[in-house]
Amino acid sequence: MKNSSRDFSLDLLRALACIMVLGVHFVQHFPLPGVIGAFFEKGSTGVGFFFILSGYLAYCSLEKEVARNDKFSGV
Numbered sequence: 001m002k003n004s005s006r007d008f009s010l011d012l013l014r015a016l017a018c019i020m021v022l023g024v025h026f027v028q029h030f031p032l033p034g035v036i037g038a039f040f041e042k043g044s045t046g047v048g049f050f051f052i053l054s055g056y057l058a059y060c061s062l063e064k065e066v067a068r069n070d071k072f073s074g075v
Contacts, residue, residue: 013053020046 024043031037 010053010057013049017046017049017053020044020049 020040020043022043023040024046026032027037027040027043032040
Protein backbone atom coordinates (compact mmCIF):
# COMPACT_ATOMS: atom_id res chain seq x y z
CA MET A 1 0.00 0.00 0.00
CA LYS A 2 1.44 3.33 -1.02
CA ASN A 3 1.12 6.19 1.45
CA SER A 4 0.98 9.41 -0.58
CA SER A 5 1.31 11.64 2.49
CA ARG A 6 4.69 10.16 3.43
CA ASP A 7 7.51 12.70 3.69
CA PHE A 8 10.66 11.14 2.27
CA SER A 9 12.84 13.92 3.64
CA LEU A 10 12.07 12.51 7.11
CA ASP A 11 13.27 9.11 5.90
CA LEU A 12 16.47 10.78 4.75
CA LEU A 13 16.95 12.38 8.17
CA ARG A 14 16.28 9.04 9.84
CA ALA A 15 18.87 7.35 7.63
CA LEU A 16 21.43 10.08 8.36
CA ALA A 17 20.83 9.79 12.10
CA CYS A 18 21.17 6.01 11.91
CA ILE A 19 24.45 6.24 10.01
CA MET A 20 25.78 8.78 12.51
CA VAL A 21 24.93 6.62 15.52
CA LEU A 22 26.36 3.47 13.94
CA GLY A 23 29.42 5.42 12.84
CA VAL A 24 30.20 6.74 16.32
CA HIS A 25 30.12 3.19 17.67
CA PHE A 26 32.32 1.96 14.82
CA VAL A 27 34.90 4.73 15.31
CA GLN A 28 35.13 3.88 19.03
CA HIS A 29 36.61 0.50 18.06
CA PHE A 30 38.24 1.25 14.71
CA PRO A 31 39.49 4.85 14.43
CA LEU A 32 39.16 6.37 10.96
CA PRO A 33 41.42 9.17 9.73
CA GLY A 34 40.39 12.41 8.10
CA VAL A 35 37.01 13.93 7.47
CA ILE A 36 35.11 10.65 7.73
CA GLY A 37 36.53 9.98 11.18
CA ALA A 38 35.75 13.52 12.31
CA PHE A 39 32.17 13.21 11.02
CA PHE A 40 31.58 9.94 12.83
CA GLU A 41 33.10 11.28 16.05
CA LYS A 42 30.19 13.74 16.12
CA GLY A 43 27.71 10.89 15.60
CA SER A 44 26.16 11.25 19.02
CA THR A 45 24.13 14.11 17.55
CA GLY A 46 22.28 11.39 15.64
CA VAL A 47 20.59 10.47 18.93
CA GLY A 48 19.33 14.05 19.17
CA PHE A 49 17.98 13.79 15.62
CA PHE A 50 16.06 10.67 16.64
CA PHE A 51 14.51 12.42 19.66
CA ILE A 52 13.53 15.50 17.70
CA LEU A 53 12.16 13.46 14.82
CA SER A 54 10.17 11.22 17.17
CA GLY A 55 8.59 14.23 18.85
CA TYR A 56 7.72 15.81 15.52
CA LEU A 57 6.15 12.62 14.17
CA ALA A 58 4.16 12.08 17.38
CA TYR A 59 2.84 15.64 17.08
CA CYS A 60 1.90 15.14 13.42
CA SER A 61 0.09 11.91 14.25
CA LEU A 62 -1.84 13.58 17.05
CA GLU A 63 -2.67 16.55 14.84
CA LYS A 64 -4.09 14.24 12.14
CA GLU A 65 -6.17 12.40 14.74
CA VAL A 66 -7.62 15.65 16.08
CA ALA A 67 -8.36 16.94 12.58
CA ARG A 68 -10.07 13.68 11.61
CA ASN A 69 -12.27 13.39 14.72
CA ASP A 70 -12.54 17.05 15.80
CA LYS A 71 -11.27 15.93 19.20
CA PHE A 72 -8.52 14.00 20.91
CA SER A 73 -9.65 10.42 21.60
CA GLY A 74 -7.14 9.76 24.38
CA VAL A 75 -3.82 8.11 24.90
